[in-house]
Structures are given as structure tokens and as C-alpha cells.
Amino acid sequence: MNARPDFLLSVENLTVSFDGFKAVDGLSFYVEPNECRVIIGPNGAGKTTVLDLICGRTKATDGKVEFKNQELLKMREDQIVHAGVGRKFQTPTVYEDLTVFENLEISYPKGHGVFGALMFRRDDPVKSRINEIAGEVFLDDLLDEKAAFLSHGQKQWLEIGMLLIQDPELLMLDEPVAGMSVAERIQTAELLNRIIKDRSVIVIEHDMKFVEDIATRVTVLHQGKVLSEGSMAHVQADPKVIEVYLGH
Amino acid sequence: MLLKGNRFFSTGDLVAFAILAVLIFVILPVGLDTFRLNLFGKYLTYAFVAIGLVLCWGAGGILSLGQGVFFGLGGYCMAMFLKLEASSPEATKIQSTPGIPDFMDWNQITQIPLWWEPFHSLTFSLFAVILIPVAFAFIIGVAMFRRRVGGVYFAIITQAIAAILTILIIGQQGYTGGVNGITDLRTLKGWDIRTDDAKVLLYFVNGGLLFVCLFIAQLIRKSKLGRILIAMRDQEDRVRFSGYDVANFKIFVFCAGAAFAAVGGAMFTLQVGFMSPSFVGIVPSIEMVIFCAVGGRLSIIGAVYGALLVNLAKTTFSELFPELWLLGLGAVFIAVVLAFPNGLAGLYKDHVEPRLLVIFKRKAGDDSSTEDFDAIKTAAE
Numbered sequence: 001m002n003a004r005p006d007f008l009l010s011v012e013n014l015t016v017s018f019d020g021f022k023a024v025d026g027l028s029f030y031v032e033p034n035e036c037r038v039i040i041g042p043n044g045a046g047k048t049t050v051l052d053l054i055c056g057r058t059k060a061t062d063g064k065v066e067f068k069n070q071e072l073l074k075m076r077e078d079q080i081v082h083a084g085v086g087r088k089f090q091t092p093t094v095y096e097d098l099t100v101f102e103n104l105e106i107s108y109p110k111g112h113g114v115f116g117a118l119m120f121r122r123d124d125p126v127k128s129r130i131n132e133i134a135g136e137v138f139l140d141d142l143l144d145e146k147a148a149f150l151s152h153g154q155k156q157w158l159e160i161g162m163l164l165i166q167d168p169e170l171l172m173l174d175e176p177v178a179g180m181s182v183a184e185r186i187q188t189a190e191l192l193n194r195i196i197k198d199r200s201v202i203v204i205e206h207d208m209k210f211v212e213d214i215a216t217r218v219t220v221l222h223q224g225k226v227l228s229e230g231s232m233a234h235v236q237a238d239p240k241v242i243e244v245y246l247g248h
Numbered sequence: 249m250l251l252k253g254n255r256f257f258s259t260g261d262l263v264a265f266a267i268l269a270v271l272i273f274v275i276l277p278v279g280l281d282t283f284r285l286n287l288f289g290k291y292l293t294y295a296f297v298a299i300g301l302v303l304c305w306g307a308g309g310i311l312s313l314g315q316g317v318f319f320g321l322g323g324y325c326m327a328m329f330l331k332l333e334a335s336s337p338e339a340t341k342i343q344s345t346p347g348i349p350d351f352m353d354w355n356q357i358t359q360i361p362l363w364w365e366p367f368h369s370l371t372f373s374l375f376a377v378i379l380i381p382v383a384f385a386f387i388i389g390v391a392m393f394r395r396r397v398g399g400v401y402f403a404i405i406t407q408a409i410a411a412i413l414t415i416l417i418i419g420q421q422g423y424t425g426g427v428n429g430i431t432d433l434r435t436l437k438g439w440d441i442r443t444d445d446a447k448v449l450l451y452f453v454n455g456g457l458l459f460v461c462l463f464i465a466q467l468i469r470k471s472k473l474g475r476i477l478i479a480m481r482d483q484e485d486r487v488r489f490s491g492y493d494v495a496n497f498k499i500f501v502f503c504a505g506a507a508f509a510a511v512g513g514a515m516f517t518l519q520v521g522f523m524s525p526s527f528v529g530i531v532p533s534i535e536m537v538i539f540c541a542v543g544g545r546l547s548i549i550g551a552v553y554g555a556l557l558v559n560l561a562k563t564t565f566s567e568l569f570p571e572l573w574l575l576g577l578g579a580v581f582i583a584v585v586l587a588f589p590n591g592l593a594g595l596y597k598d599h600v601e602p603r604l605l606v607i608f609k610r611k612a613g614d615d616s617s618t619e620d621f622d623a624i625k626t627a628a629e
Contacts, residue, residue: 055489081491093486095479102475107490111472114500120472162490 007066008033008200009054009170014063016053023049025224027063031170036201038211040235041221042245047204048090050221051172054202055087056080067170078112086168090175090204092155096148100139100158103147104130107162129165136194137161138187153184157191164195171195172202177210189213220245256470260601263608264549265462272455282444289451289519291559292458293319296512298540298551299458299465300505305537306545307474308501309481310398314406315509315536317413318381320528322510324417324424325380327523328364329373330433330441331425339434350432355422364423370437377514378507385506389499396495398484407530414529429524433517441518454515458552461508465548468504477501509536538581543591550593557592 009031016024024046031037039047052058054065056077065072072080081087095103108129111120134140137157142150147158156176163171176192177185185207192203192214205211211218211232218235220227222245228238235241257265276288297315304310337347345358352360366372388409392402417424425431433441440446468474476497480487488494517523526532535558543554558577566573588594 057485057489076493077488078491078493081489087489089486089489093483095482095486097478097482098475103479105472106476106479106487109491112491112493114473114496117473117476117497118468118471159486162486166491 006033007031008035008068009202010064010066011050011054012064012066014050014053014060014065016049016058016061022224024053024060027221027224027226029219029226029229031200031202033169033200034198036196036203036214036216038203038205038215038218039221040205040208040211040218040245041227044223045221046224047221048174049224051087051174051202051204054080055085055172057087081166081168082109082112084169086163086166086171088159088163088171088173088176090178092152092159094147094150094155094158094162097146099144099146100134100150101130101143103158104133104161104165107165109166133161133165136164137191151184153180153188156180156184156188160191160195168199170200170202174204175206176203177205177207185210256467259608260597260605261466261549263601263604264596265459268462268549268552269459272458273452277448277451282447285451286447286519287563288556289447289454290516291556292454292552293512293516293519294536294539294559295458295552295555296461296515297505297509297536298543298555299461299548300508301537301540302545302548302551303465303468303477303501304505305540306547307469307481308477308498310498310502311403311537312406312502312505312533313403313530313537314408314410314533315505316528316530316533317406317410318385318506318509319513319516319532319536320413320417320523320525321381321384322377322513323517323523323527324430324513325367325373325376325510326514326517327430327433328367329370330436330517331430332360332364332368333436334432334434349425349430351425351428351430352422357422361423378510381506381510381513382503385503386499389502390495393495393498393502398498407533410528410530410533414525417525417528425524427525429522429526431522431524433521436518442521447519450515450519454519457511457515461511462548462552464504465508468501469548473497473500535577538577541581541591542584544593544596546590547593547597550591550596553592 007030011030012028014024014027015022027046027050029037039050041047049058053060054072056072056075060073063073067083067085070083072083072085075083095106098106105122105126108126110126111117131140131143134143137160139154139158139161142154147155150158160173160176173192177188180188189210196214203214215232217230218232219229220235220238220241227244228235228241272292277285280288297319301312301315304312331349335347335349340346340348340350340353343350343353345353348357348360367376388406392405397405418427420426435441441450476487476492480494480497484494513523513527516527539555539558540551541554542558543552544550558580562573562577565576569576584591590597
């Protein structure tokens with residue numbers, strides 16, 4: 001099957017093997033514009049590895065990843081970001097020694113070359129955009145706080161904010177609500193529901209309630225392969241899925 | 249108010265710059281005889297290296313144990329020019345081949361090698377002082393950072409490069425002066441650099457260049473690039489996945505560090521009057537890291553004090569306890585890393601600067617004198 005131009009992202013026959021062990025094995029799936037795709041699966045199914053492969057963190061052994069008809073597998077990580085793919089890591093990854101404002105500023109999509117960064121000026125459009133994003137991720141009161149002093153949940157929000165400021169067309173979130181308190185979880189679900197509206201999103205998540213809330217379609221991975229794919233209701237009814245995952 | 253902060257210099261930075269300027273340009277020249285002043289000038293040449301290390305290591309997390317390479321290359325470029333000028337046919341008429349550097353003559357070399365020729369020109373030599381070390385740093389940087397070599401591996405490789413360059417210089421005695429280095433340097437365009445007047449003048453030139461480097465380093469630190477360096481040190485992957493080509497930033501800061509070190513090396517040659525492989529190898533390179541650590545690896549001003557104090561201690565204690573000195577230096581390094589990871593600058597920032605700011609505010613007759621101590625301390629951070 002050839003990549004159809006109406007897909008934002010087409011992953012075909014994606015394979016990576018670590019010393020002979022195939023963490024992802026001939027995986028194919030397609031993401032449409034404005035779709036929220038949730039990837040679920042038991043531990044070790046290769047969920048995070050798939051995101052790593054798409055964003056260039058891990059080099060694929062075989063296969064194709066096309067994003068807006070560009071082959072991502074040949075591109076460097078920063079080029080993939082500039083193509084419009086944003087990635088949030090599983091553990092909150094923020095710059096602890098910098099303030100919330102500075103964290104967001106670094107992700108602002110301007111001055112990304114060495115000399116661009118030297119000449120970068122914190123002008124009004126930059127400030128207002130940072131303020132806007134900070135408001136969106138509930139951190140507008142903490143702009144001058146060092147990121148090290150944020151709670152776990154706030155760090156997750158900050159990292160989401162750092163992605164939002166890049167305005168990616170494809171947003172990949174690895175367990176965005178893991179380790180959050182109930183209150184934070186509810187706020188995050190509301191935040192995610194808001195930000196997935198005008199872009200495509202791939203989310204890895206274990207919280208089934210949460211998945212049901214946000215997913216357009218669900219892909220179930222098992223041992224590096226697609227076990228089932230479809231609506232939440234479809235995969236929940238799939239006997240293979242119940243067998244390896246949901247039934248446990 | 250005179251010491252008002254701006255985008256690049258907080259009030260605290262300005263105070264620290266001002267104090268250092270007074271020390272270097274007033275207190276030391278007034279308080280010391282020419283011999284001692286020249287000695288402090290020599291110490292300050294290491295401060296250039298330490299400033300570069302603050303950028304590379306303190307901010308960017310790139311620990312180079314081979315800064316002596318760039319210090320040495322800068323110093324050798326300067327020394328080659330001075331040596332050629334000191335080797336006029338009249339001055340070297342007792343040699344079997346007059347008109348070439350003495351060590352070449354001793355090594356049965358009868359002609360100045362081709363790659364020495366351009367160093368007859370002062371302009372070329374001054375450019376070479378900066379460009380050769382920077383080009384070398386660029387090559388190392390591209391080779392290492394593009395392949396994502398970092399951390400301990402990078403430190404070890406830079407150390408190996410320092411060792412290799414030392415061996416190369418010593419081995420190629422006929423072209424480099426070998427283990428003795430390039431000695432007996434006399435004049436710069438006819439101006440005798442060995443006189444007391446010259447030494448005082450060179451001290452001030454050195455101090456001026458040091459401040460130029462400090463300003464450049466401060467601008468880098470306070471630009472977005474400086475914050476990206478800190479971000480890279482903490483979370484390299486996050487920077488990469490925010491759309492930055494991390495290697496370019498590392499290469500840039502490594503080259504900047506090399507350029508500073510090279511200026512220091514050239515000023516060392518001018519003030520001390522020779523250059524030798526003993527300022528290039530592993531031991532001096534590690535000492536340079538210690539200057540930076542003692543002064544505070546996050547503070548460019550701290551690095552200057554670190555270079556001054558450790559060198560002063562080295563001169564004093566190595567005369568008194570020649571065998572124990574190196575152990576003592578090692579102990580100081582360990583103590584600083586364990587007890588004061590931010591060095592002298594960390595102590596200053598926590599304990600001295602807040603008090604100074606209170607005094608400055610009062611002197612300025614600010615209405616804000618009611619502000620309490622803690623508020624100012626927070627503002628200083």
C-alpha cells in the first residue's frame with residue numbers, strides 16, 4: 001500500500017532491531033490530519049520506541065516514515081522538529097536551572113541557529129506568545145520561577161507548553177498524565193482536549209478512562225506489531241486485545 | 249545611578265566587574281613592584297583560559313582537559329614571530345647558519361622551514377594567534393560533537409590531544425625548540441619587551457584584553473545562546489527535540505573557549521618571554537580546570553579570581569613545599585568540588601553580593617532603602 005497524500009503521517013513496515021531483538025517489527029499505521037491516535041499496549045510492546053523512531057531519536061533498521069510527504073528517517077532530529085513534529089518525553093524533561101519563561105523562550109520557534117541565538121531579542125511578540133502559552137498550561141503565575149521548583153505535574157505542563165509554542169502539526173505525547181494527582185489529571189485532560197483540536201496527536205497512555213475521552217482511534221501494540229486498530233469500542237471488543245492486555 | 253543593571257549586566261554583575269577593574273588596573277599596579285606585577289600579569293593570562301572554561305564547562309557542560317593545547321598554540325604563534333625577529337643575521341652571527349632561530353642551528357637545520365615563513369609578518373602572527381587554535385578547536389569540535397561524543401569521553405580525548413601535541417613539540421626539536429620551547433625572545437617590532445616599562449605596559453594590555461574577553465563572555469552568557477548552553481547541560485535531548493542542532497552550539501562555545509585561551513597564551517609569551525611544551529600538556533591543562541573550579545565554574549569573574557589565587561598559592565607554596573604542592577593542589581580541587589561546587593563565586597554570590605547591593609542602594613540615596621535584605625538578595629539571583 002502506498003502512502004496516500006491525505007495522511008499526515010504514514011508509517012510503513014517500520015522495523016528496528018537491537019542486537020537481533022525486534023522491538024518494532026514491520027509496523028504500519030497512518031495518521032490523518034486532526035486525528036488523535038492513542039497507542040496502547042503492555043509493557044515492552046514498543047510504544048515509546050515507535051515515537052523514538054518517528055522523531056529520530058532511534059535510527060530505524062528498515063521501513064518508511066512519511067510526514068507531509070517528507071521522509072523523516074533520513075532527517076536529523078532538529079530538522080524533524082522544524083518539519084512540524086513535536087515530542088514530549090515520558091518523564092518531564094525541562095531545564096531545571098532556567099525559569100519557566102526561559103524554558104518556553106528556548107522552544108520559541110525563532111533564533112535556532114548559533115548566530116540567530118546570539119542575536120535573539122526578547123521582543124513583544126515573543127513575550128506575548130510566551131504569556132499566552134503559559135496561561136494555557138496553567139503556569140502564568142510562575143513565569144519567573146525556576147523550573148526545578150515546579151511540582152511533577154507542573155513540569156509535565158511546562159513541557160507540553162514548550163511543545164505548544166512550536167505549534168507542531170503532529171504532537172507526540174508519551175504518557176502525559178503519568179504520575180499526576182487526580183486534580184492535575186482532570187486539568188491535564190481538559191488541556192489536552194483543548195490542544196488536540198487543530199492538530200494531529202499521537203498519545204501513549206495507560207489510563208483507559210483517559211484514552212476513551214480523547215481517542216479518535218486506538219492502535220494496540222504487542223511485541224512490536226499492531227495487534228488491533230480501530231475505535232476504542234472496537235479494540236475493547238477484540239478478543240486478541242482482551243487476551244494480551246485488557247483482560248489482565 | 250551609575251551601576252544600573254540592563255539586559256546584559258545586572259547591578260550585581262556591574263559591581264563585580266567594577267571591583268575587578270579596580271583591582272587589576274589600580275590596586276595591583278600601585279601596590280606591586282614591576283617584578284611582582286609581571287608575575288600577576290602571568291597569572292592573569294591563565295584567567296583567559298578559565299573564562300573560556302566557564303563557558304564550555306560551567307555553562308555548556310563540556311569539560312575539556314586540553315585547554316593547554318589552545319593556550320600553547322596561541323603562545324607558540326606569538327613566540328614564532330618574536331623568535332624570528334630575535335634571529336636577525338647580526339644577532340645570530342656566531343651560528344653556523346646566521347639568521348635562523350638558535351635551536352634550529354643547534355639541530356643542524358640550515359634554512360627556515362616553509363611554515364615558519366609567514367610568521368615574519370606581525371599581522372599574520374596576530375591573526376594566527378587566534379585563528380589557528382580556533383581552527384583546530386573547530387576540527388576537534390566537528391569530529392567529536394557531530395558524532396555525539398561527550399562527557400567523560402570528550403574529556404579524555406582532549407587530554408590525549410594535549411599529550412600528543414606535547415610529544416609532537418618535544419619530538420620535532422629542530423622546528424619547535426623541543427622541550428626547552430622557544431626562548432630568548434627580545435623585541436616586538438624593535439620594542440624591547442624585557443624592560444620594566446614594557447612589562448608594565450604589557451600588563452595593562454593584558455588586563456585590557458582580559459576585560460574584552462570578559463565582556464564577550466558576558467554577552468554570550470546573557471544572550472539566548474547562553475541559556476541554550478545551560479539547557480543543553482541539563483537536558484541535551486530536550487534541546488535537540490526543540491529544534492536545535494546541538495552540535496553547532498557545542499562547536500561554537502568550544503571555539504570561543506579556544507580563542508580566549510589562545511589570547512592568554514600569546515600574552516603569556518609576551519610577558520614571560522618564552523613558550524614551552526610545559527604549558528601545553530596534561531598537567532597544565534588540568535591546572536587550568538582547577539583555576540576555573542576554585543573560582544567558580546559558573547562565574548566568569550570568579551574564574552579570574554580563581555586563576556589569580558591558585559597561581560599565587562602555587563608560587564608561594566611550591567617554593568616552600570616543592571614535593572607537597574601538587575598534592576595540596578589536588579586536595580584543594582577535591583575540597584572545592586565537594587564543599588563549594590560553585591567555588592569562590594558561589595560564596596560571594598550567597599554572602600557578599602547581597603550586602604554590597606544594600607550598601608550601593610543606600611549610597612545612591614534610593615528610596616528603596618526600606619527594602620529588606622532578602623528582597624535584594626532575591627533580586628540579585
